[in-house]
Amino acid sequence: MDAHRTGFMIDGRMGRLRSITQRAVDLLVYVVMWFAAFSAAQAVREVFTFVPGFVPWNGESPHGFFTAVGTASGLAVLALFTTLGARTISARAAAGRLVDGMGLRPPVSVRQALRWATVGLVAAAVLWAMAELVLHVPGLTSVPAAEDPRHAAVAQTSTSIRFCYGLIAPAPLEELVFRGPVLALWLALLAAQQRGSWIARRWVRWWLMGTAIAASVTLFAADHTLGGSANVAHAAANAVITIAVTLWQRSLFPALAAHGLYDACAFAWG
Incomplete structure (x- = not known):
């Protein structure tokens, strides 16, 4: 025995x-x-x-x-x-x-694709409105275009190329780095909750998600210091909005659309 x-x-x-x-x-x-x-x-x-x-x-x-x-x-x-x-x-x-x-599974239906596109368009509009709003917040400063070391290069690039660059260049990189891990953690915690794992307890789940979101917002804002404090504030708002959209839709695609559309318009005409 x-x-x-x-x-x-x-x-x-x-x-x-x-x-x-x-x-x-x-x-x-x-x-x-x-x-x-x-x-x-x-x-x-x-x-x-x-x-x-x-x-x-x-x-x-x-x-x-x-x-x-x-x-x-x-x-x-x-x-x-x-x-x-x-x-x-x-x-x-x-x-x-x-x-x-990473929430990169293509939409399974036309309805889902349209929903993601709509969410992305609305989020892009919110980001644009937020960019205009932070410029009027007392105490926040922005770097004049003439003093931005990137201005000369941007001015020499055509509007169409700047639009295409903003649409497809920064968003995939930044969403993968800053929003992808947060979504992966959220989906993993949901799966753990279904299994009845201790890590999915409410206080553990919200502590982990709160820490991950705060880190993502802070790092993303810190990566946008070149444009002044107004740009940092807008980057933080951008991070909060795109994280909310990503977790809500459980996909990076709506955030990619919003981020890409905003950057495309900002680089081309902002």
């Missing part, structure tokens, strides 16, 4: 160890693929250096493009070999989890 019980306990511990190891490998693959997606988004921004008439204003360069493409490819290969070596999850399944966790 004692030997049987001891064997049962050992088997249980080994099972838990294998489960922990599997989850650790899955998390590692997920993180590596997220960095690969981040590098691919960086390449999208850098590719504009090959567009005739584009004058870099955010440090874009052909070297940066090839570096980003190489990094994304290398990380994708690393994730593939990790999944093959660990044999706990297939590369296809890992990619699927990344797409789901």
Whole structure:
């Protein structure tokens, strides 16, 4: 009896160890693929250096493009070999989890696509109104265009190129970095709640989400100090709005649409 019980306990511990190891490998693959997606988004921004008439204003360069493409490819290969070596999850399944966790699954119906587009348009309008509002808040300052080191390069780039750049270059990169992890955490907590895990307890869930949202807003605002305190305040408002839209729709697409439309209009005519 004692030997049987001891064997049962050992088997249980080994099972838990294998489960922990599997989850650790899955998390590692997920993180590596997220960095690969981040590098691919960086390449999208850098590719504009090959567009005739584009004058870099955010440090874009052909070297940066090839570096980003190489990094994304290398990380994708690393994730593939990790999944093959660990044999706990297939590369296809890992990619699927990344797409789901980042809210990058395409709309399943025309109705959903229209809803996301509508939410994105409304959010873009709110962002534009917020940008106009913060300029009138006492105590906030903005850097005049003539003093902005990016102004000369922007002025030399045509309106159509500036519009296209704003539409597709900054938003994917920034949404993946600042909103993607918050959404992934929220979806993971919802899944844990369905499993009845302790981590999904209300106070734990809201503490984790509050910390993640505060960190995302703070980091995003800190990344926009070049335009003065008004730009920092608007960036913080931008982060709050896009996070709310992302968590509400459980997808990055509405936030991508709002962010891209706002940046496109701001870069072209702002």
